[in-house]
Amino acid sequence: MLFGVKLSNEIFPPWKDHYINYERLKKLLKENTIDAGSKKGKSAWTDHEESQFVAALDSELEKVYSFQATEYGLVNKKIESLEKQVEEINAQGDKEHVEWEPFQQELENALSEARELDQFARLNFTGFQKIVKKHDRLHPNYNSVKALLSIRLKELPFHSEDYSPLLNRISQLFQFMRDNLKTGSYISTSLSASLNTPAASSLSNQQDLDYQSFKFWVHPDNLMEVKTLILRHLPVLVYANETDDNPSADPIITSLYFDNSSFELYNMKLMKSNTSPSLRLRWYGKLSDKPDIFLEKKIVDKTDDENSRDIRLKLKEKYLNDFIINHDVEGFKQKTLQRVKEMGTSEQIINGISGDIDEVGSFISELDLQPALRSVYTRTAFQIPGDDRVRVTIDSDISFIREDAFDEDRPIRNPDEWHRTDIDNAGSDLHSVLRKNEFTKFPHAVMEIKIKSTSKRKASQANGISIPFSRKHGKWIEELTTSHLVKEVPNFSKFIQGIASLFLEDDRLDMLPFWLPELEDDIRMNPNQAIEEEKKKAKNQTDMKTRLQRIEDAPSRSQDRNAGINVEDIDHESSDDEGGYSAPKRKQKTEIIPFLTGGSKLANVDSEDEEVELPPGVMKPKTLLKQAGALKIEAKIWLANERTFNRWLHVCTLFSALTFAIYGAVKKAASETLATNMAYLYFFLTLFCIFWSYYIYIKRLSIIKERDGKHLDAPLGPMVITIGILVAIIVNFVSGFRHAAAQITVQDAEPLHPLIQYVLEKTYHLVGAEGY
Known part of the structure; x- marks a missing residue:
């Protein structure tokens, strides 16, 4: 929404003439006749027009500040008048015959004016910022007016007024009414x-x-x-x-x-x-x-x-470094308990404080x-x-x-x-x-x-x-x-x-x-939009309650129709709490090892497509309701998918490094054939990682965008990698022992412990080593 439209829609009518004249300032900038950044636009704007705009801007600022200061003073006087009335009522002591209606009306007016004054300051401050930004954009060859506005706002700070003191005083006046009014005859239902x-004492028991x-x-x-x-x-x-x-x-x-x-x-x-x-x-x-x-x-x-x-x-601040940074729990505890004892605290409370200090100290140290x-x-x-x-x-x-x-x-x-x-540090500027x-x-x-x-x-x-x-x-x-x-x-x-x-x-x-x-x-x-949304929400809630009531009533209405159904044939997924019933089980389509490919874990549950027959003339929609509307996915979902893809790429890098390291050292290996085969195996795992990671990334991206209910788990890739590494380790182990057995002769063999000798013999026999 353009700010000019926003300003005209949100102004407080009684104060209409005291707002920033945004349209006049826009006309002075010649926004409609100047093309920002063009040579023609630069030459069309003169020093006289620049001075005229700055003077008008300063005049508007003076006008807004003067009105804001005057109105703030009037609201303050109204509150002072009400406070004097409170003092007079307390002095007289007769509160039953007080006319509360004028008092409450004046208090409501003061509160409303304070709220409108805050909105007045916000709108005008935004207007000044917008018009200055527009000036700097349309006339870049002139000095920025932003610095001038900042200086003038420090001198005329209508935007930085703190309304907390006013609200606190108004709050005390409302509390005075709460303490003294016994009936709500003069006030609204919600306020009554x-x-x-x-009092809270009525709830004590x-x-x-x-x-x-x-x-x-x-x-x-x-x-x-x-x-x-x-x-x-x-x-x-x-x-x-x-x-x-x-x-x-x-x-x-x-x-x-x-x-x-x-x-x-x-x-x-x-x-x-x-x-x-x-x-x-x-x-x-x-x-x-x-x-x-x-x-x-x-x-x-x-x-x-x-x-x-x-x-x-x-x-105490002086003890915090020892307790938090140096972890001197005992020293801090002694100083604290000594101070507590001097205050005459009971032994039970002192023991409790001691235990709390130990617990917090160990909590900081352990983590x-x-x-x-x-x-x-x-x-x-x-x-x-x-x-x-x-x-x-x-x-x-x-x-x-x-x-x-x-x-x-x-x-x-x-x-x-x-x-x-x-x-x-005192006096330091935060920014x-x-x-x-x-x-x-x-x-x-x-x-x-x-x-x-x-x-x-x-x-x-x-x-x-x-x-x-x-x-x-x-x-x-x-x-x-x-x-x-x-x-x-x-x-x-x-x-x-x-x-x-x-x-x-x-x-x-x-x-x-x-x-x-x-x-x-x-x-x-927008308030009207909020009201409409609440009406829709209430209507949806009513419709939902009606549907739930129908579901709860369904078993009693259909009891005779389902009398012939065997209880053992009812779907095991049904729930008594839901109040519904299920049809007999159907034969389900089977899938070989569905969990490996990331298939749905609900594959054995009846599909809605199988249960619902569309009437003649009704077509299945191409876009489902769950896919309609703006796509709003939490950032962590996207980041989690990308993080998984990056970790797969990290595994690919490790496999590729291992592949080239083994292939480069083939000549130095005890078995060149084995080393070459291992390099080929790891190269296959590298290629598999690359294609699998990209496939899973795209698949999960599609599921997220389509808001599909499919599960995102797919353990096939990790299982292939695990099996490949396991095969490589076993082959290396067997080949290594065979090679070691071939190098050992009876003369070279050193005497070993009988148990170690027995284990080696069984291992060599297991891997098929010959000549040992």
Whole structure:
């Protein structure tokens, strides 16, 4: 979509005259009359027109900044007025006779204006960037205006305004309403449900709490709208940090993830092994401010929930090198326990801390772990104080930075330090320190919804999102998660994303996350399109339920028809859980050793083509439904096929080297005939490897493109190679012993141990050696 069309569609009508006049600036550039790069175009643009455009650009920038600053001040005054009303209500003490409707209306207006102001800044900033880029493209013979725009944006920073303080204050006002309103007569249904949420103490005696976590991507353009939607129902959690100059701002969190040079933790977590541990360091704010540093180890055991547990140790920065780099576990433990004892901690807790330190220390030493990845992001958390049944966190401005020292010749981090000192030094500019391939920025924000429910509900089928909605919070959460504002990404992990994006070309990564190709797509969606998709999804779910109901009812309706069928003749693949029945077995087509050629493992199952007879006039489609639509294959599938092909080529290279080495040494061999035959055998294996690797690569490529259900395994090639090598080894063995026997005479034979003598005689006899 052209930006001019996008701007006209997304402007806030009351502020229409205060947006950048994009069309006027385009006319000043003479885009329609100048051919970029041509001699005629260069001569048509004059210095006067250049000055006129720059003046107009600066005027538009002044206009946008002035309006943004004025509106920000008005929103701030509205919030101050509401805060004064709260103070007056608290001073009077009579909250039952307060008119809440005007208060809530004013609060909603302030929230809406804050959201629109954020969108206003985003649209205008994009417009200025677009028009400057267009100028530089159309008039390359003039100086770039980009530098001028950067200087003016520093003086008029309408695009960098932080709205977190406003949202935090609005959140406190909504919380004031939750604390004092007893009814929802003045508010919407969804907000009423949130305001009437009972205290967490009412759940203290309830058991069987089910905890689940769900993750979503949020585009930066939708971030402000998502935040304003959430804080209508959940207040913003303010992180108390004494060293922070702005305590109302969202905290910057740094996580340092551990792994080894083989990426064992990454591969275990991505391949969803039964036990997948993880280890990280975490702190809030700048390291130069001496924050608390936490070492967190998380163990997830899918076979036994009792073995799943978290370890969290609070560490001092000065002890980290000894513990992590030098592996001085005992020294670190003594210093830590001494400090804990001075605080008057009980003996039981001290023993627990001691065991945790030993466990983490041995975990680091056994797997040879080291800091490998740094993740830096800003976190906004929403939760009702004292009630942890619903908590929402949004991590934005996510950056991933390499922290490893895997390459001993060119380490990213000093191997003798537990962190990159060039980044954490006070006053250092992050972008001036980092090189191009050392960091990457995640394009979206990550929203996580954590829910505790009092009963284990099945996943919601109506919207396709597996969230156990509660009565109090269900409606607004469902509206948010099924809206066009977010995109669900199950099992998303910042650790996996960071490793995959920074070490993408590394052969040590066995797998890549399934969501990686989706980062190239625009996750933004038109609201009308989202509504239509939800309607289609709901209709499909309804049709599916109807079909399943028919299948479940089928046995009872057809019981009389199938009364004569013997139970022993029913297909053994049928399942009682599916509620259906199967026809008697048919004779299947046989295939000689089907597993050698990679044939389907479901070859003995009845084919749909055999069971379905098309009615007259109906033709079998040339393109199946599974092959329709855009081809979206995960990157790891392509890479796995290419990686297998490359490994086959590696085997071909080894065989060819062995072939020419043997053939070149034929004259020096004890048996020239044998050496020549061995060279021919290895040459045959070389040719077979070349043709087989190409055949399998093309075949699997075709299966992937056609979305075929055939299996990709084909063990014929490895079996031929194995048999060929085995034959070569046996022939060499037999020939070698025969030659050795022919060279030994009775006079030359040295006396041997009787057992060795017996083994040699039997071996020579077995290989047919004569004269021994």
